[in-house]
Amino acid sequence: MSTPNDGSKNRHLGAAKAAKNDEFYTQWADIEREMNAYLEYDPDVFRDKIILLPCDDPEWSNFTKFFALHFVDYGLKKLISTSYAPDSNPWNVNYQPTLFESESPAFDATKAHANGKKFTLEAKDVNDDGLINIEDLQWEYLRTDGDFRSDEVTALRDEADIIITNPPFSLFTPFLAWLVEADKKFSIIGSSNATTYREVFPLIRDNKMWLGRGFQGGNAYFAVPAKGEYAEGVYDDQTGLVKFRNCAWFTNLDHGRRHDPLQLMTKADNIKFSKHKEVRGVGYPQYDNFDAIEVPFVDAIPSDHDGMMGVPVTFLEKHNPDQFEIVGSSEGDYLPTKTYGPKQKVVDGVHMKSNTGTLACYIRAESFGPGTYFDVGYPVKRIYKRLFIRRKG
Numbered sequence: 004m005s006t007p008n009d010g011s012k013n014r015h016l017g018a019a020k021a022a023k024n025d026e027f028y029t030q031w032a033d034i035e036r037e038m039n040a041y042l043e044y045d046p047d048v049f050r051d052k053i054i055l056l057p058c059d060d061p062e063w064s065n066f067t068k069f070f071a072l073h074f075v076d077y078g079l080k081k082l083i084s085t086s087y088a089p090d091s092n093p094w095n096v097n098y099q100p101t102l103f104e105s106e107s108p109a110f111d112a113t114k115a116h117a118n119g120k121k122f123t124l125e126a127k128d129v130n131d132d133g134l135i136n137i138e139d140l141q142w143e144y145l146r147t148d149g150d151f152r153s154d155e156v157t158a159l160r161d162e163a164d165i166i167i168t169n170p171p172f173s174l175f176t177p178f179l180a181w182l183v184e185a186d187k188k189f190s191i192i193g194s195s196n197a198t199t200y201r202e203v204f205p206l207i208r209d210n211k212m213w214l215g216r217g218f219q220g221g222n223a224y225f226a227v228p229a230k231g232e233y234a235e236g237v238y239d240d241q242t243g244l245v246k247f248r249n250c251a252w253f254t255n256l257d258h259g260r261r262h263d264p265l266q267l268m269t270k271a272d273n274i275k276f277s278k279h280k281e282v283r284g285v286g287y288p289q290y291d292n293f294d295a296i297e298v299p300f301v302d303a304i305p306s307d308h309d310g311m312m313g314v315p316v317t318f319l320e321k322h323n324p325d326q327f328e329i330v331g332s333s334e335g336d337y338l339p340t341k342t343y344g345p346k347q348k349v350v351d352g353v354h355m356k357s358n359t360g361t362l363a364c365y366i367r368a369e370s371f372g373p374g375t376y377f378d379v380g381y382p383v384k385r386i387y388k389r390l391f392i393r394r395k396g
């Protein structure tokens with residue numbers, strides 16, 4: 004999802020994380036597109052399942068509404084959503100209970116602010132209108148604030164078969180750990196930068212989690228409660244939505260795209276015909292400090308190379324586990340064959356000290372030309388974030 008030109012937007016998502024702005028509401032069409040990918044692969048993926056939607060609230064979130072609408076055709080056994088207490092959420096200081104809550108016999112003015120809520124839909128026509136839908140949703144206050152790590156929500160996690168949500172961006176890593184420790188099926192939204200996080204990457208490498216179908220055109224739109232300070236082009240006044248290009252679905256539910264092999268040319272054909280000038284007539288340099296070749300574009304991966312290859316992280320959007328094995332990432336979990344002594348960075352011919360460590364891929368360069376090079380006794384060029392893959396079979 005990440006593209007070379009989305010730096011400012013990526014930085015913005017980072018800033019949202021730093022300020023713990025977790026209020027980004029998922030669009031119905033994005034939920035539908037992702038769930039359809041799982042259903043196309045396995046029409047019974049949700050049948051007889053208990054689905055938990057934590058970090059949610061049907062009063063403002065589409066997840067509960069979406070699954071309530073599909074309760075019967077998906078064949079759900081039970082749908083549970085939990086919401087987070089307004090008092091625990093710094094972005095919800097002016098919270099006013101809705102009429103749905105305040106006119107309910109269960110309403111409690113203190114708990115409305117201090118407690119989370121639990122919403123349950125089962126195959127019971129509670130209002131006796133002949134349908135099972137959101138009108139049959141039952142709710143109660145939780146004992147605590149609805150933090151996903153609480154005993155209460157953790158017990159609901161344990162009861163559930165599948166956990167689906169857009170969790171708080173600032174808590175993505177602990178949220179994922181909370182899912183993984185329970186060994187549950189899940190589908191959650193997060194920053195695509197997370198793929199190389201120390202806590203996240205091993206799950207992807209070991210095929211325990213992968214990217215979902217993803218957002219249309221790589222653009223994720225979220226509703227936000229207030230306009231906020233967003234970088235140019237992120238917030239749209241007309242729609243009230245923010246647009247991020249670096250969001251992904253992380254899941255362990257299967258879908259068809261991960262079984263489509265990438266259509267690739269041989270090494271010789273790439274060198275002859277590649278549309279990329281970096282490859283055509285040039286080939287694939289060997290890293291200076293790692294036993295692999297550098298492949299700068301996913302569509303330039305040679306179909307017939309048997310050794311290790313360093314590829315851009317966007318490869319994950321196309322990964323088919325029957326075609327390639329993911330071996331490591333340049334962000335820390337591989338061992339370079341060579342480490343360098345103190346380095347000098349050379350930017351446009353000017354030598355300066357470099358604090359950059361040697362955990363990265365380097366290729367030899369002919370000279371200290373334009374761009375950033377490192378002087379390790381000869382010029383090398385640092386290559387940004389690579390995954391190491393190997394052909395299967």
Ligand SMILES: C[S@@+](CC[C@H](N)C(=O)[O-])C[C@H]1O[C@@H](n2cnc3c(N)ncnc32)[C@H](O)[C@@H]1O
Pocket residue numbers: 025026027028029057058059060063064065066086087092149150151152168169170171172174
């Ligand atoms: C990114 S928003 C997504 C909301 C909704 N799931 C959706 O996609 O429209 C994450 C929500 O998590 C809630 N939240 C924040 N911290 C939480 C925590 N520790 N435990 C549970 N929920 C939390 C916030 O109230 C916020 O609305």
